[in-house]
Amino acid sequence: MGLSRERIVGAAIELLDTDGERGLTFRALAARLKTGAGAIYWHVTNKDELLIAATEAILTGAARPRAGTPEDTLRAIALGVFDAVDEHPWVGTQLTRMQAQPALLRLSESIGRQVQLLGVPSAAGFDAATALLNYVLGVAGQNAALAGSIEPGTIRGEVLGTMAAEWEALDPEEFPYLRSVAPQLRDHDDRDQFLAGVDLVLAGMATLRGVPADPPRRARPDVPSGHGPSQ
Amino acid sequence: MGLSRERIVGAAIELLDTDGERGLTFRALAARLKTGAGAIYWHVTNKDELLIAATEAILTGAARPRAGTPEDTLRAIALGVFDAVDEHPWVGTQLTRMQAQPALLRLSESIGRQVQLLGVPSAAGFDAATALLNYVLGVAGQNAALAGSIEPGTIRGEVLGTMAAEWEALDPEEFPYLRSVAPQLRDHDDRDQFLAGVDLVLAGMATLRGVPADPPRRARPDVPSGHGPSQ
DNA sequence: ACATCTCTGGAACGCCGTTCCATCCTGGGG
DNA sequence: CCCCAGGATGGAACGGCGTTCCAGAGATGT
Structure with a gap:
């Protein structure tokens, strides 16, 4: 059983998923693949490239455009990224840390194209597409940070409960707002x-076309949904 | 001249600004402060705490609410973060990597309070405030990633020019959109x-109150402006 | 059979965060 | 005035990291 780039990337993903971003080490990787650290470098030039390849493996296809209105397609694209990051938090870190990542280019392309289809004037369209991209990346980064700060195995609701309790314990003078929304934090759905x-953001874009914006809907759209198009 | 937490944080900021995030090292810090690495640990418990303290020092006051309409205040808050990250890119990394950061709590509070003043209904208000926060954090992270990938000293326009050229060299089949907006990328203003x-995002929030949204303005508002309330 | 070239894996290098500890300095009690 | 407890210092050392190096194993073509 020889080494190969695919086997290495696969093992890296397993390590990242089970032990977090700090768990991916060339030594741990070598141990899991029953080889030496040096051998890995024959197939992968360095750790950054390995991380990019792993991100690529997870995110491939997550940004694929689908049939439907541009709005629904944009929701589907965004949800694809969200679900992938939800399942593999380290992808969020990666997306927000490294530019020039193929996955990021594809994501920008998909979003931008749909915003164009939305009929946003070209000049504002670039800004609007960038804004949506940055929002998605912001959420991805926050989710990754949150996942990285808790030990793996913790229940999600538990974490929210703890955080809500912390918000409620804040100084009433300085943090009246956070205290007031702590209950919403406790039982919201990410x-x-x-x-x-x-x-x-889509509602904001609608105003750019001069269309009388119908208030954005709160219910989840009829999108592939069911968590996780990735991997 | 004895050590002190302030001197240490100050030296850390200098190191981060001049040499980037990889330049902050307890050894480099010790050398700059003409002491040993061990002495630093008497005043600072570990590197994470040092980074949080440095971020705190930069961001203090950047999220301070001002008089004016809630929209203008939100713009001012967001710009404060943007300018701080622009001047100290490592703050962007920090903001998107560590939760439970005092600066992040204050930012959430400031944004949330203004969104409440905006008249967004409470349920949607939490979501809206979180959305704006995530957008700001997304931009902060991207700016930090961009700044981290280039060697310090590079001219900004030069970077954009290089990136635009890369976009123009992409596969026309796969990336028609990115190719088409490359010129806009080249001479846009971040x-x-x-x-x-x-x-x-503010325009989107306006639709939540059922207010007929006037199209968002493109020109910069009358905000303290002039890059950099920070430090 | 041999020479060549791909691929392996373990040792070693330099750097990191952090800990340990001998030592210095200073100020208050005899 | 001495002394000494404890805060503060700084350099050495530890374990772990990414990466490089290199001796050699295994296949391949002649």
């Missing part, structure tokens, strides 16, 4: 909230 | 584009 943000 | 994104 995915729904993400979608609400996408709809918010 | 700050203006950031503001356009903020306005886009």
Whole structure:
């Protein structure tokens, strides 16, 4: 059983998923592949390239345009990234840390094209597409940071409960708002909230075309949905 | 001249600004402060705490609410973060990597409060405030990633020119959109584009209140402006 | 059979964050 | 005035990291 780039990337993904970003080490990788660290460098030039390849493997196809209105396609694209990051938090870190990543280019292309189809004037269209991209990347980064700060195996609701408790314990003088929304934080749904943000940006785009914006919907759209188009 | 937490944080900021995130090392810090690495640990418990303290030092006051309409205040808050990250790119990395950061809490509070003042209904208000925060953080992270990938000293326009050339050299089949907007990328203004994104989100929020949204403005608002409230 | 070339894996290098500890300095009690 | 406890210092050392180096194993073509 020889080494190969695919085997290496696969093992790297397993390591990243189970042990987090700090778990990916050339030594750990070599141990898992029953080889030496040096051998890996024959197939992969360095750790950054390995991380990019792993991100690529997860995100391939997550940004594929589908039939439907541009709005629905944009929601589907954004959800694809969200679900991939949800399942593999390290992808969020990667997306927000390295530019010149093929996956990022494809994502920009998909979003930009749909925004064009939306009928946003060209000049504002670039800004609008960039804004949506940055929102998606922001959520991805925050989710990754959150996942990285908790030990793997923690229940999601538990984390939110802890955080909500912290918000409620803040100084009432300085943080009245955060205290007031702590209950909403406790039982919100990350995915729904993400979608609400996408709809918010889409509603903003609608005003750019002079269209009387119907208020963005809160319910999740009829999109492939069911968490996780990735891998 | 004894050590002190302030002297250490100050030297850390200098190191981060001049040599980037990889330039902050306890050894380099010790050399600059003419002491040993061990002495630093008497005043600072570890590197994460040092990074948080440095971020705090830069961002203090950048999220301070001002008089004016909630929209203008939100623009001012967002610009404060943008300018701080523009001047100290490592702040962007920090903001998107570590949760439980005091600066992040303050930013959330400031944004959330203004969104409440905007009259967005409470349920949607939390989502809307989170969306704006995530957009700001997304831009911050991208700016940091971009700054980290280029050697310090490079001219900004030069970087954009190089990136635009890369976009123009992409496969016409796969990336028609990116190729078409490459000229806009070349001579856009990051700050203006950031503001356009903020306005886009604000326009979306306006639809949540059922207000007939006037199209978001493109020109920069009358905000302290002049790059950099930070430090 | 041999020479060649791909591929392997373990040792070694330099750097990192962090810990340990001998030592220095200073100020308050005898 | 001495002394000494404890805060503060700084250099050495530890374990781990990414990466490089290189001796050699295995296949391949002649």
